[in-house]
Amino acid sequence: MKSKIIKEFTRRDFIKSTGVVLAGSMVSTSAFASVLGETKSGKRRVAMVGTGSRGNSLYGKFLMKEYGDLVEFVGLCDSNEGRVKYSKKNIGVNCPTFTDFDKMLDTVAMDLLIVTTVDATHHEFIIKGLAKNIDVLTEKPMTTDETKCQMIIDAEKKSKGKLIMAFNYRYGKVFTKLKEVIESKEIGELISVDLHWYLNTYHGADYFRRWHGLRKNSGTLLLHKSAHHFDLLNWFIGSDPVEVYANGALEKYGKNNSFRGTNCRPCVHKDKCSFYWDMTKDEESMKLYADNEKYDGYLRDNCLFREEIDIYDKMSVLIKYANNVEVTYSLTTYSPFEGYRFAFNGKDGRLETEEGIPWRGKENEDQSNIHSTEMNQSSHATETQKYHEIVSQRNFEDYKKTELPYLRSGHWGGDKLMFDEIFRGQNEYPTFHHAANVRDGSTAVLIGIAARKSIEEGRPIKIAELTDLVPQVNKWKNI
Ligand SMILES: NC(=O)c1ccc[n+]([C@@H]2O[C@H](COP(=O)([O-])OP(=O)(O)OC[C@H]3O[C@@H](n4cnc5c(N)ncnc54)[C@H](O)[C@@H]3O)[C@@H](O)[C@H]2O)c1
Known part of the structure; x- marks a missing residue:
């Protein structure tokens, strides 16, 4: 059987082009x-x-x-x-x-x-x-x-x-498409998920410059960053996490370097530090932070090798869900490229996608600009990157590739779609449960908290030992 490539437009594009609602x-x-x-x-x-x-x-x-x-x-x-x-x-x-x-x-x-x-x-x-x-x-x-x-x-x-x-990633177009394929049961009942997220030496490193570098502020990146990923997993899987086992370490940033300074602007190691960031070239950061240092002493370009940093820079987490789905997750904070790999294994097939992998030949982006583009709401399709590719393959059949128009700005378009739902009550996919509440906020952070505890205590942590929230097999049963 021959593989198929499907070029996909969103329902909104369909409505725009046909006028059909x-x-x-x-x-x-x-x-x-x-x-x-x-x-x-x-x-x-x-x-x-x-x-x-x-x-x-x-x-x-x-x-x-x-x-x-x-x-x-x-x-x-x-x-x-x-x-x-x-x-x-x-x-x-x-x-x-x-x-x-x-x-x-x-x-x-x-x-x-x-x-x-x-x-x-x-x-x-x-x-x-x-x-x-x-x-x-x-x-x-x-x-x-x-x-x-x-x-x-x-x-x-x-x-x-x-x-x-405000779980904006859920609303991102590429993630909504993954959800649609999972819900369609094309790959059958979901069994396990692999998720590996790579932060590059600009975006990943920045967390160690900022307040996030101290766990008393961020709870570690297992909370600050992974909360997005854990929420996506909970949402895709449609069940609650029950047990978490994790490893993690700080091996690159913080105390690990042979030299350190106060912060980048006056630093004597500027010439030899590959992480040197010239904040004076970023007008918005100067106005927001540098001009206001005098009020609280917060240094936006703080040294990412300062001794006091106490978060992890590599993390791996195993999560077991109430519906028996198992997740293997990792977060890297000093990758040469920014991206992720997702694979969903179902009883009848497999679904996967990846983003930012440079040797695929199409994604040679300026790594220093990827995160600011993500935070920006303006469009971001380039000549070389026109599509997100989502590949599904049913067992004993050939693969099917779906190409979605490439969209990275505003968190894969999610910021705007989340606001459309919150402020206008509009959502193209009313049955997908995009809207996140206190339970969703809790289950996402409880995975991060359990992972942190697991690293500290060297044992698997049950979600039920943390709060009075009782994990449900079907997350939306009572809605
Ligand atoms: N969903 C997303 O994609 C996304 C993206 C970026 C940031 N965020 C979240 O937004 C929040 C802010 O992040 P940011 O990047 O704007 O950081 P930031 O450092 O630019 O802003 C934080 C602000 O909070 C203020 N602040 C700190 N403690 C305070 C207190 N006790 N009372 C009043 N003000 C206080 C600081 O002075 C600062 O102005 C974080 O929780 C972060 O996780 C989410």
Whole structure:
């Protein structure tokens, strides 16, 4: 039998080109639509805590540009006085600014609180917002340890407000396509998944320069970064994790180098350090961080070889799910290229995709720009990279390759599609459960917390020993 190549357009492209709207296809059945669709008069009042990079770019400028007809900012808060003032101008809003979160919460009437602070602080704002019965939209990871996770679960139970998890990767077009193939049962019942994620020497290294390098801030990359990947796995598999075993080490960054400096700008090792980053060439970083160092001493271009770094730079995790699916996962933080490899093994076949693998001949990208392109919302198809390739093969049959138009900007298009669902109640795939809630936020971080604990204690960790969340065979049984 001959292999097939399918060039795929999205349903939205289909609607655009034909004008045909599939009945109900754009209407979300998610919890968000009812939570956020009840605006009585005018615009939804939004306040944000954490006006850093993500707060300014996606939740600030992009939100105002694309959804300004629906929302208005009523308050901005950041512990850095200079950054919050700059952000007000940069986002282009006219609302009060605060360095004291409690004051903002007590004095400003709001419908939605957006939390985009350092990971280990999310719980504080989520819990306080929920205690006021306000809906809270939080960035990942929901939190960084099991005690805070339980506190958030309890706070949500008591609140009339809802917690919305900003799991944008789920909405990414390439990931939605994978979900569609899994749901179609083309490869039969899912048995195991391999996921290997490679961060390059720009994006991966950057985490060690920033606050993420200390586990008291990020909970390690098993929380900060892997929460995205663990959520994707939970969502694809449709079941809850029950047991986690992990290994991890810090072998490249931090104390491992023979030299170190204070931070890149005044560093005496500039000429010999292959990780030297000239922040002065990045205007936005200078305005956001360098101009405001005087308020909190935070150095955005801190040395990635500083002794105090205590997160892992290589991690591997085995996850067992309630429906018996098994996952093999790894995260690398100093790869020469940025990308991933996914393989789903089913009883009747296999589904796989990969991105960023340079020797495939089509993906020789400028590695230093990949992450900023991902954070940017503008289009990113290049002459050499036109497609995401998804290959499925049923046992005893030839493979079938599906080519999706290449899209990396805004996290594979996921940022915008997530906002469409949250703010407009629209989703092309209403049955795919894209909308993520407190349970999804919890199960993603509980894998990371269990993995960290497993590395520390050298034993498999049961998810049920961490909080009162009981793993379900079918994740969506009670929805
Ligand atoms: N979903 C995604 O794809 C994605 C992408 C980037 C960042 N993020 C998330 O967004 C969040 C922010 O990341 P970032 O890259 O913008 O970092 P950042 O360092 O640029 O911004 C964090 C901001 O939080 C402020 N802050 C820290 N502690 C605070 C406190 N106690 N009270 C008030 N403000 C406080 C800091 O001053 C800073 O302005 C993180 O949780 C991160 O995981 C998500």
